[in-house]
Amino acid sequence: MTDRAKRYEAIRDAVRPQWDDARAARNRAGVDRLRRRHLLTRGGGALVVAALLALVAYHSLGPAAPGEPDDPTVRFSDGSVAVPDAPGSLIVEASSPELILVNLQEGRSRFKVTPDPKRRFVVRAGAARVTVLGTSFSVEHRSGGQVQVQVSEGRVRVDAPGGTWTLNSGEGGEFPGQPRADASPHRATTPEGPDERVATHQEPPEGDDATPRAPTETPQPPPENPLAETSAPPERPKARAESSDPPPTPERRGRGPAKPQAAAGAPPAHEPPEGIDKPAVGWGQLAEERRFKEAAQLLTTIEPVEIQGASALIRAAEVMRFAGQPGRALAYLEAVERRYPQDAQAPLALFWRGRILLRGQPCRAAEVFARLQRQGGAAALQEDALAREVTALARCGRLEQARQRARIYERRYPQGHHRGAMRRYTDPPDDTAEEP
Amino acid sequence: MSHPPPRASGLGLVSVDAHAPQDDVRVDFDALYERFAPYVASIGLRLLGRPDEVDDLIQEVFFTAHRKMHQLKERDAVKSWLATIAVRQAHRRLRARRMWSFVGLDTWDAFHTIPDPGASPQTRAEVIALFRALETLPPALRIAWTLKHLEGERLDAIALLCDCSTRTIKRRIRQAQELLEEVWHD
Structure with a gap:
C-alpha cells in the first residue's frame, strides 16, 4: 500500500459518524414524519383536484334533463340560465356555440344570459322574438298572445308584429302576439311616427332573370335621409314579407304596396311600450332604403335558417351583393336550393350561386351550372347556364370537357349570344377565353 | 448502545433476509433501516462533510426508499440501491450549497466537527x-x-x-x- 493510500485510509477511519440507538430512533421518526407529510400533501392535492373536477363538471352541465319535475331551471353550457315558472313551458330548440334558441310556449320565464358576442340568445314567445344582447330579463307569454318583456339588466331587441324595439335596463313593454285585425300587418307606429316595418323587394323586370346583374354591380345611391320622409315611399311592383317577421300568412301574400299609416289615416298597429327608446330598424327596411351595408351588418346577426321564404332569402343575398360581400350571399342562396327547391326562384338562386362561385371556385361553379341544366325549368337560364359551365370547366382546367360542352352549345344555340366565346373553346384549346 | 458504522468494504450485495427466496423482493422496511442506516450515515458524512446535515440526508434517503420500494428488483441489491439514492441526494445538497456559497450565504465553518474525536x-x-x-x-x-x-x-x-x-x-x-x-x- 502506498503512503497516499495509507493516508486516505487513516482519514477514512477518522471520518465516521457517531451512531447510537437514540440517533437511529430520531432519524426513524424523521422518516415517518416525512411520510405523513407526504401523505397529507398528496391527500390535500387530491382533494383540491377533486373539488376542481366537481366545479368543472358543475359548470359544464348543459341544459337540465327534460322532465325534472322539481327544478324547471334550464342551464346552458355557456352559463346562461332560464327559470320558467312552470316546467315544460320552455323548449330549447337550438343550442350551439353560435345560437341558443328557446321557445316560451306559455307562462313566464326569467333569463340570465351570459354576454357572448359570438353567440346569439333568442327567445321566441308567440309571434314575438326577443334577441338578447347580454342581459337579465323576463318574458311572459300570456294566453291572449300578448307578450310582456321586462329587462332587469343589459339590453334586448324585441321583434314583434309591427316593429322592432330595443329595451334597455329597467325598461319593459307589452307586445302583441298576433297582428291586430284593425291594423295593417305591414305597418307599425313608432314613437317618432309611422314607419314601414315590412321590407319590400323590387323584382327584376321580366326577362331580367335570364341575365342577372353582376354581383359587383354598383348599387344606386340611396335617397337622402329616407327616415325623415313622411310621405309614402315610391310604388313597388310587389311587396314581400321581411324575413324577421313570422312566415307570411295567406292574407299577407300578394298585398299591394303598403301605404303609411298617417297617410291612410288608419290607427297604429299598437302603441309602443312605455320607456322604449328609438325603435331598431329591420334589415329589410334598411335594404328598402338602400342602406345595404347597415342591412348586411344586421343580417349577420340572423341565421339563414331564421329567414323564411325564398324571396326573403334572395333579398338577403341581394343585400350582401350590394354591400360588396357577394361571398356571404352564398349561404342564403344555398338555403333557397335546400329549403325551397320547388320555388319558382330556386333556379335563379342556383344560377346566381354559380356566378359567385365562378370567381373563385370554378370547379364547384361548373357543378352548379350543370345541376341547373339537369333540373330543367327556367328555360331562359339554360343557355347562360351552359355557356357559364363551359367557362367554369375551362377555368377548372377540364379543357376537353369544356370543349365538348362548347360544341353542344353551338349545336343547341347556333345563334346564341355566347357563340363567339364558345368558338374559342371549340377551336384549339385556349383557356384564356373571355367569360361569356 | 453505540454501533460501529459498517466498514466501507465495497458495495457488495447484501441480503436483508438470508433465508428469504432470491426472487422475493419484499423487504421489511424497519429491518432495512436498522441494517443500513449506519451505512447511509457514513457515506453521507463523507460525501457531505458536514455532520449536522447527515441526519437530514438519512431521513431523505429512507423516505425515498420507502416510496420507491416497488422499484427494487433484486433483493441483494438493496445496499447499492440505497447508496445510489444517497449519492443523488448528496449531489443535490452539494449543488445547493455551492449556489449559496456563490452568493456568500454559505458560512458554515465547523470543519473541526468532522473528524472522529x-x-x-x-x-x-x-x-x-x-x-x-x-x-x-x-x-x-x-x-x-x-x-x-x-x-x-x-x-x-x-x-x-x-x-x-x-x-x-x-x-x-x-x-x-x-x-x-x-x-x-x-
Missing part, C-alpha cells in the same frame, strides 16, 4: 484540511473523488452510483485530484 491530532488536521479543500470542488468531481478515495469503491461501482461511464469517473477523479493538489498538499 478519537483520531490523532495529525489525522484530525489532515481531515480538516482535506474537507476544506473538497468544499472548493464542483459537486460531481467531489463525489467521484470521495467515493474512490474515502469510500474505497471500485470505478465501475462509482460509475453505477453516479449513472455515468467509467471513463467519465476516471476523468472526474483526475480533475478533482489536480484541483485538490493546488489547495491540499497531501
Whole structure:
C-alpha cells in the first residue's frame, strides 16, 4: 500500500459518524414524519383536484334533463340560465356555440344570459322574438298572445308584429302576439311616427332573370335621409314579407304596396311600450332604403335558417351583393336550393350561386351550372347556364370537357349570344377565353 | 448502545433476509433501516462533510426508499440501491450549497466537527484540511473523488452510483485530484 493510500485510509477511519440507538430512533421518526407529510400533501392535492373536477363538471352541465319535475331551471353550457315558472313551458330548440334558441310556449320565464358576442340568445314567445344582447330579463307569454318583456339588466331587441324595439335596463313593454285585425300587418307606429316595418323587394323586370346583374354591380345611391320622409315611399311592383317577421300568412301574400299609416289615416298597429327608446330598424327596411351595408351588418346577426321564404332569402343575398360581400350571399342562396327547391326562384338562386362561385371556385361553379341544366325549368337560364359551365370547366382546367360542352352549345344555340366565346373553346384549346 | 458504522468494504450485495427466496423482493422496511442506516450515515458524512446535515440526508434517503420500494428488483441489491439514492441526494445538497456559497450565504465553518474525536491530532488536521479543500470542488468531481478515495469503491461501482461511464469517473477523479493538489498538499 502506498503512503497516499495509507493516508486516505487513516482519514477514512477518522471520518465516521457517531451512531447510537437514540440517533437511529430520531432519524426513524424523521422518516415517518416525512411520510405523513407526504401523505397529507398528496391527500390535500387530491382533494383540491377533486373539488376542481366537481366545479368543472358543475359548470359544464348543459341544459337540465327534460322532465325534472322539481327544478324547471334550464342551464346552458355557456352559463346562461332560464327559470320558467312552470316546467315544460320552455323548449330549447337550438343550442350551439353560435345560437341558443328557446321557445316560451306559455307562462313566464326569467333569463340570465351570459354576454357572448359570438353567440346569439333568442327567445321566441308567440309571434314575438326577443334577441338578447347580454342581459337579465323576463318574458311572459300570456294566453291572449300578448307578450310582456321586462329587462332587469343589459339590453334586448324585441321583434314583434309591427316593429322592432330595443329595451334597455329597467325598461319593459307589452307586445302583441298576433297582428291586430284593425291594423295593417305591414305597418307599425313608432314613437317618432309611422314607419314601414315590412321590407319590400323590387323584382327584376321580366326577362331580367335570364341575365342577372353582376354581383359587383354598383348599387344606386340611396335617397337622402329616407327616415325623415313622411310621405309614402315610391310604388313597388310587389311587396314581400321581411324575413324577421313570422312566415307570411295567406292574407299577407300578394298585398299591394303598403301605404303609411298617417297617410291612410288608419290607427297604429299598437302603441309602443312605455320607456322604449328609438325603435331598431329591420334589415329589410334598411335594404328598402338602400342602406345595404347597415342591412348586411344586421343580417349577420340572423341565421339563414331564421329567414323564411325564398324571396326573403334572395333579398338577403341581394343585400350582401350590394354591400360588396357577394361571398356571404352564398349561404342564403344555398338555403333557397335546400329549403325551397320547388320555388319558382330556386333556379335563379342556383344560377346566381354559380356566378359567385365562378370567381373563385370554378370547379364547384361548373357543378352548379350543370345541376341547373339537369333540373330543367327556367328555360331562359339554360343557355347562360351552359355557356357559364363551359367557362367554369375551362377555368377548372377540364379543357376537353369544356370543349365538348362548347360544341353542344353551338349545336343547341347556333345563334346564341355566347357563340363567339364558345368558338374559342371549340377551336384549339385556349383557356384564356373571355367569360361569356 | 453505540454501533460501529459498517466498514466501507465495497458495495457488495447484501441480503436483508438470508433465508428469504432470491426472487422475493419484499423487504421489511424497519429491518432495512436498522441494517443500513449506519451505512447511509457514513457515506453521507463523507460525501457531505458536514455532520449536522447527515441526519437530514438519512431521513431523505429512507423516505425515498420507502416510496420507491416497488422499484427494487433484486433483493441483494438493496445496499447499492440505497447508496445510489444517497449519492443523488448528496449531489443535490452539494449543488445547493455551492449556489449559496456563490452568493456568500454559505458560512458554515465547523470543519473541526468532522473528524472522529478519537483520531490523532495529525489525522484530525489532515481531515480538516482535506474537507476544506473538497468544499472548493464542483459537486460531481467531489463525489467521484470521495467515493474512490474515502469510500474505497471500485470505478465501475462509482460509475453505477453516479449513472455515468467509467471513463467519465476516471476523468472526474483526475480533475478533482489536480484541483485538490493546488489547495491540499497531501
